[in-house]
Amino acid sequence: MSYALTADYTHDDHRPTGWRRWVLSTNHKDIGTMYIIFGAFGAFFGATLSLLIRLQLAHPHGTLLSGNEYQIYNVVITAHGLLMIFFFVMPVLIGGFGNWFIPLMIGAPDMAFPRLNNISFWLLIPSLILLTLSIVVGSGAGTGWTFYPPLSSIGQPDAAVDFMLVSLHLAGASSILGAINFITTIFNMRAPGMTMHKAPLFVWGILVTAFLLLLAVPVLAGAITMLLTDRGFGTSFFEPAGGGDPLLFQHLFWFFGHPEVYIMILPAFGIISQVISTFARKAVFGYLGMAYAMVSIGVIGFVVWAHHMFAVGLDVNANAYFTAATLIIAVPTGIKIFSWIATMWGGSLTFETPMLYAIGFVILFVIGGVTGVTLANAGVDISLHDTYFVVAHFHYVLSMGALFGVFAGFYYWFPKMTGKMIPNWMGNLHFWLTFIGVNIIFFPMHFLGLAGMPRRIPDYPDAYSGWNMVASMGAVLTFSAGLYFIYIVFYGLKWGKKAPANPWGEGATTLEWTLASPPPFHTFETQPHIP
Amino acid sequence: MRGFQLFLGILSVLLPSICRADHPRPWQMYYQSPVTPVMEHLYDFHLTLLVIEGGIVFLVAVLLIYVIIRFRASRNAAPSKVAHNTLLEVIWTAIPVLVLVFIAFPSFKLLYMMDVTPKADLTIKAIGNQWYWTYEYPDHNIHFDSNIIPDDQLKPGQMRLFEVDNRVVVPTHTNIRIITTSSDVIHSWAIPAFGIKRDSVPGRLNETWFNVNKEGVYYGQCSELCGVKHGFMPIVVEAVSQAEFDKWLASQKNPSQASPHAG
Numbered sequence: 047m048s049y050a051l052t053a054d055y056t057h058d059d060h061r062p063t064g065w066r067r068w069v070l071s072t073n074h075k076d077i078g079t080m081y082i083i084f085g086a087f088g089a090f091f092g093a094t095l096s097l098l099i100r101l102q103l104a105h106p107h108g109t110l111l112s113g114n115e116y117q118i119y120n121v122v123i124t125a126h127g128l129l130m131i132f133f134f135v136m137p138v139l140i141g142g143f144g145n146w147f148i149p150l151m152i153g154a155p156d157m158a159f160p161r162l163n164n165i166s167f168w169l170l171i172p173s174l175i176l177l178t179l180s181i182v183v184g185s186g187a188g189t190g191w192t193f194y195p196p197l198s199s200i201g202q203p204d205a206a207v208d209f210m211l212v213s214l215h216l217a218g219a220s221s222i223l224g225a226i227n228f229i230t231t232i233f234n235m236r237a238p239g240m241t242m243h244k245a246p247l248f249v250w251g252i253l254v255t256a257f258l259l260l261l262a263v264p265v266l267a268g269a270i271t272m273l274l275t276d277r278g279f280g281t282s283f284f285e286p287a288g289g290g291d292p293l294l295f296q297h298l299f300w301f302f303g304h305p306e307v308y309i310m311i312l313p314a315f316g317i318i319s320q321v322i323s324t325f326a327r328k329a330v331f332g333y334l335g336m337a338y339a340m341v342s343i344g345v346i347g348f349v350v351w352a353h354h355m356f357a358v359g360l361d362v363n364a365n366a367y368f369t370a371a372t373l374i375i376a377v378p379t380g381i382k383i384f385s386w387i388a389t390m391w392g393g394s395l396t397f398e399t400p401m402l403y404a405i406g407f408v409i410l411f412v413i414g415g416v417t418g419v420t421l422a423n424a425g426v427d428i429s430l431h432d433t434y435f436v437v438a439h440f441h442y443v444l445s446m447g448a449l450f451g452v453f454a455g456f457y458y459w460f461p462k463m464t465g466k467m468i469p470n471w472m473g474n475l476h477f478w479l480t481f482i483g484v485n486i487i488f489f490p491m492h493f494l495g496l497a498g499m500p501r502r503i504p505d506y507p508d509a510y511s512g513w514n515m516v517a518s519m520g521a522v523l524t525f526s527a528g529l530y531f532i533y534i535v536f537y538g539l540k541w542g543k544k545a546p547a548n549p550w551g552e553g554a555t556t557l558e559w560t561l562a563s564p565p566p567f568h569t570f571e572t573q574p575h576i577p
Numbered sequence: 578m579r580g581f582q583l584f585l586g587i588l589s590v591l592l593p594s595i596c597r598a599d600h601p602r603p604w605q606m607y608y609q610s611p612v613t614p615v616m617e618h619l620y621d622f623h624l625t626l627l628v629i630e631g632g633i634v635f636l637v638a639v640l641l642i643y644v645i646i647r648f649r650a651s652r653n654a655a656p657s658k659v660a661h662n663t664l665l666e667v668i669w670t671a672i673p674v675l676v677l678v679f680i681a682f683p684s685f686k687l688l689y690m691m692d693v694t695p696k697a698d699l700t701i702k703a704i705g706n707q708w709y710w711t712y713e714y715p716d717h718n719i720h721f722d723s724n725i726i727p728d729d730q731l732k733p734g735q736m737r738l739f740e741v742d743n744r745v746v747v748p749t750h751t752n753i754r755i756i757t758t759s760s761d762v763i764h765s766w767a768i769p770a771f772g773i774k775r776d777s778v779p780g781r782l783n784e785t786w787f788n789v790n791k792e793g794v795y796y797g798q799c800s801e802l803c804g805v806k807h808g809f810m811p812i813v814v815e816a817v818s819q820a821e822f823d824k825w826l827a828s829q830k831n832p833s834q835a836s837p838h839a840g
Contacts, residue, residue: 106737107728115805190802196779197762201707201804286780292763293778326648327656332666357765357800358776359783362692366685373677373684377670383637384669390644392657397649405641412637416630423680425687426623428774429608429616432765432800497605498769500800503808507738507796509601553656 061567069168072160073567074145077167079463081141082456084170088133093528095126100487100521102504106511111504119504120188121206125181127191128210131310132217133174135448139313140221140259141167143455144228144252146463150558150565151246153237153574158230162223169220176213180206190502192303195284195295199276208277211270218263218270225259228252237557239576243337246556247330250337251316254344258305258312261348266302269295293358300351308347310444312340314451315382318404320556321454322386325401326393327553332385339378339385346375356424357431365424372422379415383408398550399473403454406481407447414442417492432502435495441488453480460535461549465564466542472534479527486520599770600739600796609770612791612816616772618687625683629676691772694786697754701745705757705764705777705799708806712745719829725809739796744813748822749789757783765800768814774800789816 062070071077099122102108111119145163149156157163180187184204189197198207232253236245272283273295282288284295323330330336352360352368360368386408395401417439421427430436457473460466490513499510506514548559561569599609611617647653702713713720726740747753757766759777767774768787775785789795797812817825 116808117805120802120805120807188805194763194802197802197804201762291780293781327650328658329660331660332662333660335666357774358778359781362689365692366688369684369688370681373681376677377673380673381666381670385666387637387640387644388662388665390641390648392653392659393644393648394650394653394656395645395648397645405645409634409638409641412634416633419630419677419680420623420626423622423626423684423687425684425691426619426626428691429619429623429769429772431774432767493604493606496607497601498609498767498797499601500767500798500808502802503798505738505808507601507736509603509605509736512604 070164072156072164074149074157074160074163075463075565075567077163078142078145078147080167081137081145082143084167084174085134085136085138085142088129088137088174090528090532092126092129092134093525095122095129097521097525098122099126100518103506103514104518105515106508107505114185116504117185117188120190120502121181121186123502124187124190124193124210125177128177128214130444131191131306132214133170133177135310135444135452136217136221137170138452139310139317139448139455140228140252140255141170141224143248143317143459144224144255144313147459147558148228148231148249148252149235150561150569151249151556152232152235152240153557153570153576154231154235155568155570155573157227158235159227162227166220166224166227169216169223173213173216173220176209176216180210180213183209192299193273194299195273195276195292198273199284203277208274211274211277214270215267218267221259221263225256225263228256229260232256237570237573237576243334244576246316247319247333247336247340248313248316248556250340251312251314251319254340255309255312258309258344258347262302262305262309265298266306269298269302272298293355296355296358297351300354301348303354304351305344305347307440307443308343310448311451312344314407314448314455315340317451317455317458318386318407319389321400321404321458322389323555324458324550324553325396325398325404326390327395327551328389328393329555330385331388331391332381335381336385339381342378343375346371346378350375353422353424353427356427369422369424373419376415376419376422383412383415397474398457398470399468399477400454400458402474402477403450403457406477407450407454410442410446410450410485414439414447417442430495432500433495434491434499434501437501438488438491438495441484441491445488446484449480449484453477458550459558460538461545462558462561462563462565464539464542465545465562466538467545467549468534468538468542472537476527476531476534479530480524483520483524483527487517487524488520490514490516599791599793600736601769611770611772612789612793612795613771613773613787614790615687615691615787616770618690619772622683622687626680629680691785694754694784695752695788697786698751699747700754700756701747703745703755703757703766703777703812705759705761705766705803705810707761707804708799708810710741710764710766710810710812711760712743714826714829717826717830719826721829723813725811736796738798738809739811739813741811741813744794744815746815746817746822746825747789748819749792749816751819752786752788755785755787757785762803763801764803764810766797766812767800768795768797768812770795771797771814773797776801789814792816792818 102111183206187206187210275281276283282290284290284292319330350372353372494513545563547562548554611620704711710723721743723741723743757775757777759779764777771787775783795814799810
């Protein structure tokens with residue numbers, strides 16, 4: 047898949063300027079850039095909150111977030127979770143890299159619905175404002191990001207929770223519109239000759255993600271609406287006193303919530319495949335297996351939701367079914383891991399920053415994956431549910447999995463998006479600081495969870511203090527690495543060397559590397575022909 | 578297989594030596610020692626999982642390190658063109674399936690063992706409230722609240738955030754049924770050393786069971802976010818001999834008799 051491009055785009059290259067270029071943008075690259083900047087802001091916001099959490103928990107009897115009888119702690123953990131999911135990982139991976147590179151990778155001039163693309167992005171701004179309000183209004187929304195009723199209904203009557211729920215409604219609408227756009231673009235706007243089975247794996251990752259969003263987010267919207275009417279209009283969908291059922295909410299929430307975790311990781315899977323193939327200078331091993339592993343992860347992801355509910359008292363046969371279904375997910379995940387290694391096998395590897403992040407992703411995702419197998423067993427989960435073991439598990443797959451995918455993609459495509467190179471040693475140093483930092487934070491959490499420490503507690507019995515201190519030191523290191531990353535980005539933008547069209551050599555075979563860096567405002571107005 | 582069992586045996590000897598406890602100890606890295614048949618099974622099964630999963634992580638790490646060293650550009654300038662190997666792909670699909678089947682059978686056994694309450698000799702109802710537990714012994718017409726002891730009232734030797742004023746007292750070697758529910762939001766009744774965790778959901782009665790085989794005091798904490806004092810509603814179970822339990826019952830029924838267990 048390597049193509050020469052000769053068309054000249056200077057004729058009639060209409061581009062709006064000033065605020066109109068951004069606010070009224072219908073250009074997939076500009077919208078992608080706005081998503082990435084927005085996501086970076088969300089990441090910084092969420093990371094600051096996580097640093098506060100770790101400082102509170104650095105030693106027993108922490109007082110940093112003890113205000114309002116520890117309500118502040120609950121507000122911070124709630125906002126941390128929602129920010130990282132809805133305002134960092136999703137905007138950057140799907141809105142940012144998806145918008146930038148789906149059209150470029152399939153040789154399309156833009157997204158299928160450019161105006162829809164604009165509203166998808168701009169819906170996120172009021173959404174983030176509402177979420178910020180939910181932190182500061184009244185006593186704040188301290189329900190956890192899962193906001194289970196009755197805690198989120200009768201338990202927290204002030205308006206903060208309503209702000210949070212409406213914020214998620216807007217973010218959800220944004221995601222659904224974006225998903226429609228991606229599905230239409232990928233199905234209808236591929237360059238002539240690019241069959242689905244020739245599309246790069248990042249395209250497959252975004253396609254499966256878009257389907258998950260389209261099918262899962264409306265269920266969340268339903269649950270949120272029911273919760274809002276329970277709170278404000280006297281209905282009792284989730285209120286046992288009125289014949290409702292709190293567990294109904296959990297079923298609806300996790301029917302969305304489990305696909306949601308794959309929504310966060312599938313685009314990262316796609317990026318890792320592109321990066322490993324590029325720096326191994328080899329085609330992805332078992333391409334079809336890789337593509338359909340993502341499809342099957344997406345499909346199975348819809349039928350495992352109640353493994354988040356093993357302790358709620360479901361029927362034992364239901365628990366057995368959800369155990370079995372969850373274990374099965376390990377099979378396509380294993381196919382992906384082994385295929386990545388096989389892609390590297392026999393390759394000619396170089397270790398630029400994106401590749402370091404990709405290799406780091408593989409090993410850390412395996413660790414997060416096997417603890418997932420532990421938790422899949424309903425019997426064992428009883429001992430670990432709602433403990434720090436779970437916190438360790440999902441941060442290994444998200445704070446290392448999805449985050450490393452974000453960084454791999456960012457370093458990989460930074461030269462393409464900006465036309466500037468980041469010095470390799472700077473990125474590599476950032477990788478090592480982050481890699482060491484996140485492991486120091488999250489590995490000891492396995493021990494805490496096994497020893498019985500529950501999650502979401504603002505203070506803990508003294509016996510848990512040792513590993514908590516270690517984790518907090520790791521958080522300081524990781525946060526410092528984050529500040530260093532901001533410096534790297536500014537350094538690259540200001541002093542970085544000019545990037546060639548393809549800085550990564552013969553391994554970078556996808557269409558975006560045939561364009562100049564940065565690409566012209568309008569690209570592929572004449573679609574390339576794929577042999 | 579024999580070697581594997583031997584390895585498990587060695588591990589199970591080594592691990593508890595780091596962590597023999599009925600409450601967590603500083604720098605603890607593994608489970609608290611199991612004191613119920615359910616937790617013993619759970620503990621052994623988790624050990625099996627740990628070995629299998631450790632092996633998988635080790636395998637991937639070794640492969641990655643080998644690939645990084647052997648196939649770096651300086652040693653392998655010409656990349657191979659191989660991008661398919663059907664046999665290999667079938668193998669790395671089939672072997673994980675077999676491993677999962679190997680995991681699934683003991684997993685289901687444990688799950689069904691936990692679920693079926695054997696004929697219970699004593700029933701205790703645990704009701705979650707914001708932010709304390711209420712316990713009822715319906716067979717004996719006893720009920721009391723169990724509140725955390727604030728830091729400034731702790732006696733020397735008592736553990737911060739773990740101690741309560743009224744403990745749940747149970748006899749050892751007895752099947753005890755726990756029925757749990759809530760009066761407000763969702764809580765969760767958990768004792769790590771028993772391998773028990775059951776959500777206390779308003780409007781619902783959830784059931785679980787345990788049978789303690791060792792006298793002692795066992796500590797747990799509420800395990801579902803329930804509001805501002807979620808971290809401050811511990812669960813304490815004191816397992817005593819049948820004779821002592823009978824004495825305790827009598828003292829509870831006749832409040833004039835001072836109870837040695839009430840704080």
